[in-house]
Amino acid sequence: MIDRHAEAQELLAGYALQSLSGEDAAEADRLLAEHVPGCSECRQMLDAFQAVAGELALDAETIPPPDPLLPRIHREMEPRGRSAGRWTSGRLVAAAASVVLVVGAGGLAITQLGDRKTAQVPAADVQELVDFAIHHKTQAQTLGGNAQEISARGVQELYVYGRGVPAPTPGFVYRLWAVSAKDATHLRDFLPYPDGTVLVRLAVDPSTFDHLLVTMEPAGSEPLVPGEPAWPETG
Amino acid sequence: MRDGDREDRDLHRRLASGDRSAFDELYRRYAGSAYGLAYRVTGQQILAQDVVHDAFMALWRAPEAYDPARGPFRTFFLALVHHRAVDLVRRESRLRARSERAANLEPLVGEDPAEAIAEESYLGVRRKEVREALVGLPPEQRQVLEMAYFDGKTQVQIAEELEIPLGTVKTRTFAAMRKLRASLEDAG
Numbered sequence: 132m133i134d135r136h137a138e139a140q141e142l143l144a145g146y147a148l149q150s151l152s153g154e155d156a157a158e159a160d161r162l163l164a165e166h167v168p169g170c171s172e173c174r175q176m177l178d179a180f181q182a183v184a185g186e187l188a189l190d191a192e193t194i195p196p197p198d199p200l201l202p203r204i205h206r207e208m209e210p211r212g213r214s215a216g217r218w219t220s221g222r223l224v225a226a227a228a229s230v231v232l233v234v235g236a237g238g239l240a241i242t243q244l245g246d247r248k249t250a251q252v253p254a255a256d257v258q259e260l261v262d263f264a265i266h267h268k269t270q271a272q273t274l275g276g277n278a279q280e281i282s283a284r285g286v287q288e289l290y291v292y293g294r295g296v297p298a299p300t301p302g303f304v305y306r307l308w309a310v311s312a313k314d315a316t317h318l319r320d321f322l323p324y325p326d327g328t329v330l331v332r333l334a335v336d337p338s339t340f341d342h343l344l345v346t347m348e349p350a351g352s353e354p355l356v357p358g359e360p361a362w363p364e365t366g
Numbered sequence: 367m368r369d370g371d372r373e374d375r376d377l378h379r380r381l382a383s384g385d386r387s388a389f390d391e392l393y394r395r396y397a398g399s400a401y402g403l404a405y406r407v408t409g410q411q412i413l414a415q416d417v418v419h420d421a422f423m424a425l426w427r428a429p430e431a432y433d434p435a436r437g438p439f440r441t442f443f444l445a446l447v448h449h450r451a452v453d454l455v456r457r458e459s460r461l462r463a464r465s466e467r468a469a470n471l472e473p474l475v476g477e478d479p480a481e482a483i484a485e486e487s488y489l490g491v492r493r494k495e496v497r498e499a500l501v502g503l504p505p506e507q508r509q510v511l512e513m514a515y516f517d518g519k520t521q522v523q524i525a526e527e528l529e530i531p532l533g534t535v536k537t538r539t540f541a542a543m544r545k546l547r548a549s550l551e552d553a554g
Contacts, residue, residue, distance in 0.1 A: 141536050144543040149452045150514035150521045178436065179547045185441025186550055187515050188403040188448055189493040190500055196401035196418055197411070201393060204419060208386070208426050265420060265427075 139166055140176045147180035252330045259332060260290050274345055275362025278329055282337040291331040291343070296323040299347045299361070306348045307331065308357045309340035316340070317354035370488030374439035382429035389426055395489070396440070397422070400447045406516050407451035417454055421447045440489070452518040499549035507542035510535050 142159045145151045151159050167173045260281070263269065267283035274280055278293030291307065299305055299322065307318040323329045347361040348354070374395070380388035400421060404414035424431070425443065432442045500508055513524045521539065525532040 141540040144540040145514070145521050145536060147543065148511070148514040148539065149449065150519065150524070150539070152520040152522050155521065179551075180543050181445060182437050182441050183543055183546045183550060184448065184515070185437070185443075185445035186492070186496050187500075187511075187546075188399060188444035189489070189496040191399070191403040191406040191516070193398035193493075194402040194405055196397050197415060200401075200415055200419060201390075201397070204393075204422050204426075205386075207423060208389070261424065265424065 135166065136170070136172055139170070139173050143167075143173065143177045144180055147177070147184045149184075252324060252328050256330050256332065260292065260330060263288065263290065272342070274343060275360070276345065277327075278345065278362075280337075280343050284338075287334065287336040289333050289335060289337050291321075291329060291333070291345075293323070293327075293329040295327045296329045297327070298323055303347050304350045305329075305361055306346045306354060306357070307333070308344040308346065309335060310342055310344045310357070311340045315344065315357045317357075318343075320348070320350075320354070368438075368488050368492075371438040371440065375434050378429060378432055378434070378439050381425070389422075392425070392439075392443075393422060396443055399444060399489070403444060403447055404451045407448065407518055408455055413454055414451070417447060417451045420450055440492075448515070455518040495550065495553040499546050499553065502549060503542050503545055507538045507545070510538045511542040511546075514539065 139162045146159045269283045272280040277295045282289035304320045306320050308315040345361045346358045377388045400418045404417035513519045521535045525535045
């Protein structure tokens with residue numbers, strides 16, 4: 132049998148360098164989800180490799196960026212906390228980016244049922260969210276339970292993101308619905324990761340429904356009509 | 367902790383509270399390193415600018431992304447730059463074009479590489495340590511490391527290009543990273 136630590140750490144080295152692809156990338160994702168969180172040796176090694184990857188940048192020559200770059204950035208730097216409701220503060224990207232740096236590049240999985248053993252959101256998912264937030268004028272809608280709907284006008288994609296989201300009652304799942312005046316459409320069931328993070332990407336046009344609703348339903352039940360809101364304070 | 371790292375953390379703390387002057391100071395400290403890295407990875411000025419722009423905007427919008435408990439701000443930020451640069455290179459499928467140019471990067475226009483921006487002394491010291499650590503690697507290990515990190519190539523691509531087994535690439539990469547870790551920890 133292959134030494135689990137050696138195998139994991141060899142993958143982590145490539146992972147920190149973002150040099151994995153295909154099956155290796157998928158295997159690294161799996162290890163990061165299932166092995167690394169419970170293995171202090173591998174966690175330390177991952178942190179160390181990530182640090183090395185950061186330091187390696189110093190081998191590149193220092194080159195002054197073009198003069199117009201800083202003024203360009205200044206023009207786009209919005210004041211903090213300017214607009215309630217519209218997401219510009221970056222708390223979302225903050226959390227997301229920190230996960231990216233911890234985990235590196237990963238696969239394409241999303242928060243899914245059956246992933247309760249998965250300790251961390253796959254970094255590629257988080258990177259997608261970061262990119263979405265950077266490249267679109269996003270707005271946030273509170274869903275309750277520390278979760279938010281992140282969307283952008285005219286973009287047929289949205290995210291449900293949250294940290295510190297409570298786990299549902301054992302045997303139950305959270306169920307997402309797109310609610311309009313005439314009906315409610317089941318979108319997806321999900322569970323928070325063990326650390327309370329939720330990250331669900333939905334390929335839906337936010338203009339086609341009025342609002343998202345999260346309910347708590349028995350796992351495996353048929354999603355016919357929405358039950359009671361999972362988080363009644365805002366649901 | 368080095369003085370420079372401590373100063374960075376203070377600057378970051380101020381930036382997180384909305385202090386634009388702290389942002390500008392971090393830009394002054396790291397824009398050159400970030401641009402140099404992004405340029406080396408992407409091989410194109412316009413892409414490098416986008417990478418640096420996005421990284422600094424992400425920093426401004428999301429300062430909480432940096433957790434001081436996880437290490438120096440420098441490694442956090444430059445890792446972010448590297449991540450974005452590699453992501454951009456791969457996304458735009460520019461690897462082949464870059465390979466054809468080999469080491470002949472697009473010449474810099476309007477910039478004089480010799481006109482290096484003033485660099486904090488602590489950063490210069492660390493840069494020297496990193497370079498010494500890299501030089502200390504066996505050539506075959508350094509080669510795969512640089513192809514992965516600075517060329518943005520996957521291990522599979524490296525194996526194909528060097529005509530060696532994928533397992534060898536993995537082994538060399540792992541050995542190189544462990545040696546670098548030890549060298550850099552010893553150095554500081």
